[in-house]
Amino acid sequence: MPGELAAALHAEALKLRRSRVPWATAGAVLLAAAVGAFFMFVLQDVGRARSLGLLGTKAQLTGGTADWPGYFALTAQTVSVGGLIIFGTAAIWLFGREFSDRTVTDLLALPTSRTAVVLAKFVLLLGWCAALTVLLVALVLVLGALLGLPGWSGGAALQGAAGVLGAGLLTAGLAVPYGLAASVGRGYLPAVGVLFLTVLVAQVLAAVGHGAWFPWAVPALLAGTAGPAAAQTGWGGPLGVLLVCLGSAAATAAWWERADHRA
Template sequence: MTGDLSAALRAEALKVRRSRVPWATGAAMVLAGLVSAFFLFVLQDPARARELGLLGAKAQLAGGAADWAGAFSLAAQVVAVGGLIVFGTVALWLFGREFSDRTAKDLLALPVPRRAVVLAKLVLGLAWCLALTVLLLGTVLASGALLELPGWSPSTALQGAGTVLATAALTAGLATTYGLAASVGRGYLPAVGVLFLTVLAAQVVAAVGYGAWFPWAVPALLAGTAGPGHPAPGAAGIAAVVLLAAGCSAATAVWWERADHST
């Protein structure tokens, strides 16, 4: 199995290197980091925020305070909200492209078990999402240094980066949903529909107060998007995300093993 997985990983990595999608997702994360830096720039000067009017008010709501704790909090919110779309794009591209490009039959003709192909895609997707998160953290650190944000300390950095990485891990787990949807739907469009549906549902469920129990809302609540007055999701909410990710991963592997790929 190890040799099969290594071969599948090499094949998947070659596809990623030849694609422009990694560059697009990387640019999206850098742009999100720069927007967060702009919010912090506005918050550094209350008078400047008042001059900008509504934009200043939005920055105050999103960023909280113009310090390092606020910078990491914004980064976690970016990963929880924007990351669900970006990480979801990674998952639906990894699986959906095989059907849109009509390469699924060729892929399954290789002397590699189908479960190894699915596992390789999942592993590569997780590594891809981790790289995007590190890229975002690098953008936050660079912009924070340029803005000379106050409140830096090793404990603040470790706690903030830990929250960002934990949020990213949960969000990447949720992205397995879209890999399953792209597989069952045999292409991008069904997965895109599921992506938009879950993003909308997460907003609605969180707004009515049940976000801590809804897996797609848990990373955003962990990142603090609901504000300091709302508690973070408990172990049950995090366990729901883990179980969902494991279930979708297993279901994807089973579908690739048993589905009729002759059509």
């Protein structure tokens, strides 16, 4: 099995390297960091932003502070919401492309077990998501330094970066079910529908105070999107995310082992 997994990882990594999707997701991360920096720039001096035409005269900004803890907190919230779309897209592409490109039968003809192929895809997905999250943290450090944000300290930077990385890790785990959706749906579109449905439900449940019971809302709650009071989900929130991740991975492997891929 280790040899099969290594071979499958090599093959999946080649597909990823030859695709433009990694560049698209990296561009989305760059945009997210730039938007966060824009908000920090505006919050530094609202009057200056209005004079430069960056903010309408009647616009009101509430919440958030133009300092390092505020920038890291905003970034963690961005990862927990926008990251689900980026990471989910990566998961959908990894599995859905095999059906859309009609390469699934060729893939299964290889002398590699189906379980090894699925595990390779998920390992690559988690590594991909981790790399994007690290890239985002690096961009935050650079852009925050260029803005001259106050409140810098080694402890604050470590705490802020840990918050962003934690949000990224939880969100990456929640992207695993979209690989199952793309497999069962045999393509992109059904999985995209599931992606948008879970994002919508997560936002609604978080708004009415029941987000802690829905794993897809947990990262956003922990990041403080619904306020400090809602950030305490207890151990049940992260545990639910872990169960969703592991259960979806096991279900995907079982489906690939038993499903008829001739169609």
